[in-house]
Amino acid sequence: MPSRLSDSFVTHPVFQHNLNQYLDLNSLEELPDSHAWISDLDEYSSSPDDIHGQFKLPVIDLNDSINGRKHVVHACKTWGAFQITNHGISNQLIGKMEDAARKLFSLPLEQKLKAERPKDGAGGYGPFRISSFFPKRMWSEGFTIVGSPVQHARKLWPEDYSAFCDVTDEYQNEMKKLAGKLMWIMLEALGITKEDIKWAGPNGQFEGSEAALQLNSYPVCPDPDRAMGLADHTDSTLLTILHQSNQTGLQIFREEIGWVTVPPVEGALVVNIGDLLHILSNGSYPSVLHRVTVNREQHRFSMAYLYGPPNSVEISPLSKLVDLHHPPLYRPVTWSEYLGMKAKFFHNTLSSLRI
Ligand SMILES: O=C(O)CCC(=O)C(=O)O
Numbered sequence: 001m002p003s004r005l006s007d008s009f010v011t012h013p014v015f016q017h018n019l020n021q022y023l024d025l026n027s028l029e030e031l032p033d034s035h036a037w038i039s040d041l042d043e044y045s046s047s048p049d050d051i052h053g054q055f056k057l058p059v060i061d062l063n064d065s066i067n068g069r070k071h072v073v074h075a076c077k078t079w080g081a082f083q084i085t086n087h088g089i090s091n092q093l094i095g096k097m098e099d100a101a102r103k104l105f106s107l108p109l110e111q112k113l114k115a116e117r118p119k120d121g122a123g124g125y126g127p128f129r130i131s132s133f134f135p136k137r138m139w140s141e142g143f144t145i146v147g148s149p150v151q152h153a154r155k156l157w158p159e160d161y162s163a164f165c166d167v168t169d170e171y172q173n174e175m176k177k178l179a180g181k182l183m184w185i186m187l188e189a190l191g192i193t194k195e196d197i198k199w200a201g202p203n204g205q206f207e208g209s210e211a212a213l214q215l216n217s218y219p220v221c222p223d224p225d226r227a228m229g230l231a232d233h234t235d236s237t238l239l240t241i242l243h244q245s246n247q248t249g250l251q252i253f254r255e256e257i258g259w260v261t262v263p264p265v266e267g268a269l270v271v272n273i274g275d276l277l278h279i280l281s282n283g284s285y286p287s288v289l290h291r292v293t294v295n296r297e298q299h300r301f302s303m304a305y306l307y308g309p310p311n312s313v314e315i316s317p318l319s320k321l322v323d324l325h326h327p328p329l330y331r332p333v334t335w336s337e338y339l340g341m342k343a344k345f346f347h348n349t350l351s352s353l354r355i
């Protein structure tokens with residue numbers, strides 16, 4: 001098994017349909033057949049139940065010491081996601097990171113391709129890895145940063161790459177602290193203490209955790225009803241902290257309701273439960289299915305901080321959550337191993353680990 005996150009895909013290179021040629025989505029006036037997902041829109045449109053948008057993903061004030069934690073736990077159990085305000089990440093840093101992402105995606109396609117993500121690699125420019133599971137291509141482009149972006153940034157801006165590297169480092173450092181704080185809010189509510197998770201380190205700060213930063217761009221689309229920005233998936237993380245620009249597009253799925261749009265809230269971040277926290281909590285916190293639609297009015301950007309455990313740690317249901325009446329539901333798995341399985345089984349990965 002790979003010992004570094006960045007090597008996780010060596011044994012599972014991405015396979016792309018129709019990917020012998022990249023298209024510059026920013027310059028297309030018609031939706032090409034390669035990107036036309038559906039003729040029958042019903043399957044992908046918002047649930048009729050949510051037509052008036054009455055189901056709202058909770059927006060939680062992290063400074064609310066009385067109700068904040070309670071709301072987080074309720075949201076984890078019912079939605080698998082929530083939005084947070086007063087999270088401690090400055091608007092200025094978020095703004096700087098988003099400007100850096102916009103600058104990157106506004107480069108000419110030939111330039112971006114100089115930093116193309118290798119088929120068996122984790123970092124660089126390219127389509128979403130999950131694209132290989134769908135017959136049509138998605139209306140989006142992404143840039144994945146695992147560890148230092150310097151090697152790729154140098155190819156994009158040979159003269160001036162350090163500003164990009166500095167802001168991504170600062171953003172990831174701040175996100176790491178916030179992710180650790182969110183982990184404890186969620187875990188303490190289940191009765192878990194620092195002694196129960198040795199890999200959280202001596203101070204319980206998850207120093208050894210690994211992460212990737214995924215920058216996403218969804219250009220204006222000439223035929224958005226037939227296109228898909230990012231198809232339905234769960235994240236292969238413990239949790240994901242997402243910033244979306246002020247353009248809607250993100251939707252999350254709830255049983256018996258259907259697809260619910262997550263409107264951007266000024267200054268807020270979206271938190272998604274990933275598959276590894278689903279396993280660790282023995283199913284108490286289910287991972288959330290989500291996707292992204294596109295529009296013809298405004299280019300949308302998002303930045304997803306994909307947070308996971310140290311690579312060599314085996315994640316399994318916490319022993320405190322397991323007893324005679326609550327048997328462990330999943331077998332142990334490392335993050336790398338999980339990523340490799342996801343590249344093979346996709347939607348069936350969690351169920352393939354069921355005991
Ligand atoms: O663009 C978004 O809002 C979501 C991105 C996402 O789900 C991902 O990068 O895994």
Ligand SMILES: [Fe+2]
Nearest residue numbers: 233234235290
């Ligand atoms: Fe995602």
